[in-house]
Amino acid sequence: MDEEGAVAAAEEALAEGIDAYEAITQGLSKGMEVVSRKYDTGEYFVPEILLCADAMYAAMGVLKPRLKSTGPRDASQVIIGVIEGDIHDIGKNIVKLMLEAAGFEVHDLGNDVPVASFVDKARQVGQGVIAISTLMSTTMPGMGKLVKALEDQGLRKSFRVVIGGGPISQSFAAKIGADAYGANAMDAVRILTAWEEARK
């Protein structure tokens, strides 16, 4: 949870000649796995995760510029956002963080995102995963509209859709034709990782 400590550790790793990619996958990612576990077991909550996220992004800022171009990584691209009408984005940010820590490339559209913006981004990215979140029951129908819009635009086959957030359930995901429901950030990582493995 210590931002300065994380930056210092990242700088030290580089000074000792550790490869930046190694430092991210063996250091930061492993660290975030510990955070996930502590969240799962009820030791960490939202404040703790936010501070860990700050620390991770600060260290990432040190390491990223030193990444050797190792060619395009194979992991899926993920488009994530909170559906239009809702501005609650803490949950979405935690999912984004955990996905990034797990090696996914995440395009964050932010909160209050119209269906059309998701579709535009999907067309641009081409294929991958779309992750949609909401905390409010009133905005849930927007998720179904997005799935429908992807179908209408011929993009549905190129994207898997995972949804989550307070009022969302497995049965709602099935009802609107989403591919999966993620109960929390760790669940989302498990789902996307399983898809990734099935793809290979």
Next chain:
Amino acid sequence: MSEASPKERIGRFLTGQPIDRIPCVPLILNHAARVLGVKVSEYAANGPTMGAAHVAAYRRYGQDLITIFTDTSIIAEAMGTKLYFPPDDVSRFSEPAVKDPPDADRLPAVDARASGRFGVFLEAIRHCVKEVGDEVFVSCCVPAPFSTAAALRGTSVFARDLYKNRPLAKALLQKATEVTCAFCEAVAEAGGIPVPVDPVASGSVISRKAFEEFALPGLVAVHETIRSLGMPVVLHICGKTSSIVDLMASSGAAVLSLDLISLAEAKEKVGSKVCIMGNVAPTEVMLNGTPESIRAAAAACLRDCAQNPGGFILASGCEIPIETPPANIMALLDSVKEYKLS
């Protein structure tokens, strides 16, 4: 026993006298706008409209308590936080009163009867009391200090303050507590029962340790104020509460309104100390369910908790979504009428 009015039933219930049936309080909040047929933004901005909406909802449903509410930022709003009011959806946080820590020293003086939309709520309470106050108690949800402090800063900023700027967090909690207590007095003066609601202090968001240190002191102070006004304290915390339900029960509350917790567990942990209220799932069951699935969910709540030593009120776990079909709400209310108290 002939059918008691909700006011008689709740009055007898709270004073430990026998009652004709289990009370039932679906949390009809913004949904009241739908019953009156006005936009949610009109409901949120105008006292007589808000009051009329709740009177209309009570006349349609006959629930055991009127619960006036728009959002959980009304105290922060009176202290300078800006809200956004979509034309026909619930109001939401827009801009924090305390962007930078020094702003905390420049917060405006608050008039518990006039600042922000306080006047709107007080007028709504008075309207309900005048129209139906002889039949039913009128309550008004009052955001508790922790949730207010989060709305003064923005929740994710405030969450960081709990570690990085504890003096600021505590100062905001103190200010929020003072305003909340003053507003509770104004609510009582208007004839309403203040109901503290503290969603941000939920076990879904913060740890037990953080709850104890940051949220509980404000709740205890607010509860003391409400009790000194001669009223029972109904504390609502939605989300998960398994880790804090014992602390909630020792905060001076008489009734705990619970959401994501097994009622059997709540009964075992705190049932001898407090009345438990809950917890049919708002979206999964109330909004998306059918009258049949709602009866089944209600039956499960009644099976687990109707015999609670401290008493039980059948309710939704949190606000009934605005677009909940009226037949679903009626199904919840019918299920207590069909249930035989042994």
